[in-house]
Amino acid sequence: NAGVTQTPKFQVLKTGQSMTLQCAQDMNHNSMYWYRQDPGMGLRLIYYSASEGTTDKGEVPNGYNVSRLNKREFSLRLESAAPSQTSVYFCASSNRQGGSPLHFGNGTRLTVT
Amino acid sequence: GENVEQHPSTLSVQEGDSAVIKCTYSDSASNYFPWYKQELGKGPQLIIDIRSNVGEKKDQRIAVTLNKTAKHFSLHITETQPEDSAVYFCAASNFGNEKLTFGTGTRLTIIP
Numbered sequence: 001n002a003g004v005t006q007t008p009k010f011q012v013l014k015t016g017q018s019m020t021l022q023c024a025q026d027m028n029h030n031s032m033y034w035y036r037q038d039p040g041m042g043l044r045l046i047y048y049s050a051s052e053g054t055t056d057k058g059e060v061p062n063g064y065n066v067s068r069l070n071k072r073e074f075s076l077r078l079e080s081a082a083p084s085q086t087s088v089y090f091c092a093s094s095n096r097q098g099g100s101p102l103h104f105g106n107g108t109r110l111t112v113t
Numbered sequence: 114g115e116n117v118e119q120h121p122s123t124l125s126v127q128e129g130d131s132a133v134i135k136c137t138y139s140d141s142a143s144n145y146f147p148w149y150k151q152e153l154g155k156g157p158q159l160i161i162d163i164r165s166n167v168g169e170k171k172d173q174r175i176a177v178t179l180n181k182t183a184k185h186f187s188l189h190i191t192e193t194q195p196e197d198s199a200v201y202f203c204a205a206s207n208f209g210n211e212k213l214t215f216g217t218g219t220r221l222t223i224i225p
Contacts, residue, residue, distance in 0.1 A: 042218055043202065043215040050211070056211065099164065102147075104156025104157050106154065
């Protein structure tokens with residue numbers, strides 16, 4: 001039982017390049033989330049998917065797109081990377097939306113030069 | 114929206130002593146308050162949570178207290194051990210995880 005798996009672990013991009021961060025969970029959870037973590041700013045929600053087939057914006061969605069491919073997989077895409085998107089990205093899942101523990105992956109450290 | 118402030122940002126305590134981390138929140142409608150522990154190179158992991166109908170909750174060496182009137186909640190770790198060294202995040206929400214607002218984190222270091 002791997003929990004939440006994120007790939008890649010590290011990535012360096014040049015400004016303007018695109019990439020997709022992958023996330024998969026094997027806990028049969030309904031809800032999935034993408035967060036970014038920046039020094040001194042805690043975790044901020046980028047996008048979430050309450051259930052398969054739905055996605056919604058979080059606190060900081062600009063510059064990102066997401067796809068809930070199926071119940072297991074939720075990907076985050078940067079179409080044209082900017083240095084301000086240098087961050088550590090975490091995917092999480094939960095059984096339901098309300099007051100249910102978030103299960104996080106181990107993160108993707110992204111640097112945009 | 115909700116605003117969560119967390120203090121201190123760093124905390125060093127001697128092994129065996131207690132550690133206390135405090136958070137305040139702004140939205141009186143918030144009713145769910147989890148605490149997450151993040152070890153180096155890993156994602157955060159839930160260690161304890163409390164809901165607004167409860168004033169205190171304990172789990173072995175960890176306890177959380179909630180004061181709804183003052184809108185603050187605290188994490189207490191007793192008999193600290195080296196493995197307690199990590200970054201701790203508080204959070205608050207009005208029911209939904211999509212509304213979960215995190216504090217800025219406390220780096221706890223246990224000195225052997």
